[in-house]
Amino acid sequence: MENLNLKISNQSKHITHTPEIASKYSxxxxxxxxxxxxxxxxxxxxxxxxxxxxxxxxxxxxxxxxxxxxxxxxxxxxxxxxxxxxxxxxxxxxxxxxxxxxxxxLKIEKIDSNPFKNSPLKINKTSPVSGNLKPSLGSVNRLEKYNDIISSASKKYGIGENLIKSVILTESAANPTAVSKANAKGLMQLMDSTAQDMGVNNCFNPVENIHGGAKYLAKMIRQYNGNLELALAAYNAGPGNVAKYDGIPPFKETKNYINRVINYLNYLDG
Structure with missing residues (x-):
């Protein structure tokens, strides 16, 4: 077979190396x-x-x-x-x-998706609470085993440890297997839809539940510019109801919920 000679008239138009194909996914x-x-x-x-x-x-x-x-x-x-x-x-x-x-x-560049890490969120308690409610000694004792998880979530999402504890004590009395009539689950009583949005796969896993609940609570605090009452109202009744009533919904359960969380918070803060 005869050798085939190719005539190259313009060297710059010919490929000198294999080009890299850009991925269609970031x-x-x-x-x-x-x-x-x-x-x-x-x-x-x-x-x-x-x-x-x-x-x-x-x-x-x-x-x-x-x-x-x-x-x-x-x-x-x-x-x-x-x-x-x-x-x-x-x-x-x-x-x-x-x-x-x-x-x-796959080489994943670790991007800090939490801009509030190590930067505590500013929280304002705009109205006084009624009563002098305290969590039961049994629930406080049960909560102690989760202190390390709560500390980690507090640092990651920028909200106080005692606030997370107050929500847990109010929501489930520190019972990791608690399930409400509305099917909210675990220590911070996450609904399935909220758990999914927060990346929680197993609501009965204390680590996932506390981190998911703290993440959602921090989101509500940011959404309402640090207004703790509105953030707690949204956590309990949903942000849709807060928007509907342009403030704390007129639900007895939600009002009692806010009052209890803040009472517990004051108790834990000493």
Whole structure:
């Protein structure tokens, strides 16, 4: 075969190296896709574990008290830990399918998504409280085991430890498995929609619940420019009702809630 000679008339028009193809996803979007991929794998893993343990009536058997409840908690926790490790490779396949890249090659630049970190939010108590309410000694004692988590959330979201404690004592009396009639869950009584918005996967996990609740409370405090009563009203009745009534909603439950939280806060502040 004869050699084929190509005539090059303009050297600048020819590729001298392989160009880099820019990704269609930003680094922040890739991080979200990676998280969603791992959550998807965690869900599938949890379903697999549940299917595997059906013949033995779950992880705790059929005779134990609260077996179904604890089965669900443990299955979710086991699946979560598995997906955070090497997992089953499902998250890698999902990530590769969406981005065309390898999940293991993802380099995430840590961006401080919390501009209020180490900068306490300014809080104003605009009206006096009634009564002299104090939390029960039992609930205060139960709360002590969560001091490290509360301290971490306080520093991360810029709100006082005693305010977080006051909300926990009012919401659940420091009971991590509390569920309200409205289906609010855990120590800070998060609704499922709020928990999802705050990135909480398991409302009965004290770390996730306290951080999710503190994050949401800080959001409400910022939204109402440090007005604690309005922030607590929004936490209890929703910001929609605060907007509807242009202030604290005329609900007895909400008014009592605000009064109790602030009483507890004054008590803890000494």
């Amino acid at each position: 680094n922040e979007e890739k991080e979200k896709i990676a998280g969603a991929s791992k959550d998807f794998e965690s869900l599938l893993t949890s379903m697999m574990i549940k299917s595997m343990t059906q013949t033995t009536q779950g992880l705790f058997g059929s005779e134990g008290f609260g077996g179904d409840y604890f089965d669900t908690l443990f299955e979710g926790q086991i699946a979560s830990m598995m997906s955070k490790g090497k997992g089953l490779g499902i998250s890698e396949q999902v990530y590769r399918k969406i981005t065309g890249e390898e999940l293991n090659n």
